[in-house]
Amino acid sequence: MSEPELRVEDLAVELGGREVLREVTLEVSGGELVGLIGPNGAGKTTLLRSTLGLVRVRSGTIRVSGRTPNLGRRSVGYVPQRHEFAWDFPISVEDVVLSGRVGVIGWGRRPGVEDFRAARDALERVQMHHLRARPVGQLSGGQRQRVLVARALALRPRLLLLDEPFTGLDIPTQELLMDLFTSLAGEGRALLMTTHDLAGALVSCDRLYLVNRSVVAAGRPEDLTDPRIWIDAFGFRPGSPLLTTIGVTGADVR
Numbered sequence: 156m157s158e159p160e161l162r163v164e165d166l167a168v169e170l171g172g173r174e175v176l177r178e179v180t181l182e183v184s185g186g187e188l189v190g191l192i193g194p195n196g197a198g199k200t201t202l203l204r205s206t207l208g209l210v211r212v213r214s215g216t217i218r219v220s221g222r223t224p225n226l227g228r229r230s231v232g233y234v235p236q237r238h239e240f241a242w243d244f245p246i247s248v249e250d251v252v253l254s255g256r257v258g259v260i261g262w263g264r265r266p267g268v269e270d271f272r273a274a275r276d277a278l279e280r281v282q283m284h285h286l287r288a289r290p291v292g293q294l295s296g297g298q299r300q301r302v303l304v305a306r307a308l309a310l311r312p313r314l315l316l317l318d319e320p321f322t323g324l325d326i327p328t329q330e331l332l333m334d335l336f337t338s339l340a341g342e343g344r345a346l347l348m349t350t351h352d353l354a355g356a357l358v359s360c361d362r363l364y365l366v367n368r369s370v371v372a373a374g375r376p377e378d379l380t381d382p383r384i385w386i387d388a389f390g391f392r393p394g395s396p397l398l399t400t401i402g403v404t405g406a407d408v409r
């Protein structure tokens with residue numbers, strides 16, 4: 156079997172003197188859309204940032220396409236949470252998308268024909284090419300999210316890391332993006348996505364990791380129907396109607 160695009164083994168991370176992740180082992184292969192789910196503060200974003208080499212890890216290993224995070228970074232597209240981007244910066248949609256290729260273009264160098272082609276392809280995939288000249292500060296929340304996805308796609312990444320890509324989006328935009336993520340997996344890319352949309356993740360992801368500092372459970376959605384897994388990972392109240400809402404059977408566990 157080929158090497159997974161992302162392999163994390165026994166990862167431990169400390170931030171501000173506090174253990175944020177421990178004993179995290181996971182992998183994502185090309186062709187998979189994998190969900191990373193867990194409550195607020197579970198360490199999901201920290202795990203994505205560790206994969207990008209942005210966080211110093213205490214112990215464990217991370218391999219991106221078989222390489223260390225710093226060396227593998229050029230094959231990784233990252234979609235941060237929308238509020239993390241400086242939207243008041245006076246640049247166009249196309250410039251933001253081109254900035255996703257800065258690792259290829261080189262700092263201070265001008266984009267070439269291939270860079271513009273990659274940006275156009277990425278914008279077309281999120282149906283935003285017609286707005287390429289618009290200043291990003293004038294976009295709606297859904298349009299901004301699509302630009303961030305295009306920026307990550309402009310790199311033509313083998314691994315795509317998505318941090319809560321559906322937050323605050325209307326249903327058509329969520330569906331557009333979910334269809335795109337499914338297509339990207341179908342093309343052989345590897346996708347790791349954090350989300351608080353548990354029902355959506357159960358329907359759309361090939362596999363899920365339930366994380367709360369460590370991996371509480373992992374598997375295909377059909378293997379995660381024991382309500383105790385969800386109670387342990389999320390602190391659901393036993394018997395909570397929300398368990399039924401996300402389609403977890405046996406919600407009468409008390």
Ligand SMILES: Nc1ncnc2c1ncn2[C@@H]1O[C@H](COP(=O)(O)OP(=O)(O)OP(=O)(O)O)[C@@H](O)[C@H]1O
Nearest residue numbers: 170171172175193194195196197198199200201202
């Ligand atoms: N720079 C930092 N310094 C100290 N602690 C941090 C730092 N960044 C995050 N943390 C802490 O690490 C823990 C995990 O945060 P993280 O953002 O990874 O969680 P998350 O699962 O992505 O949460 P959410 O669902 O709310 O986005 C939290 O307790 C958070 O307060």
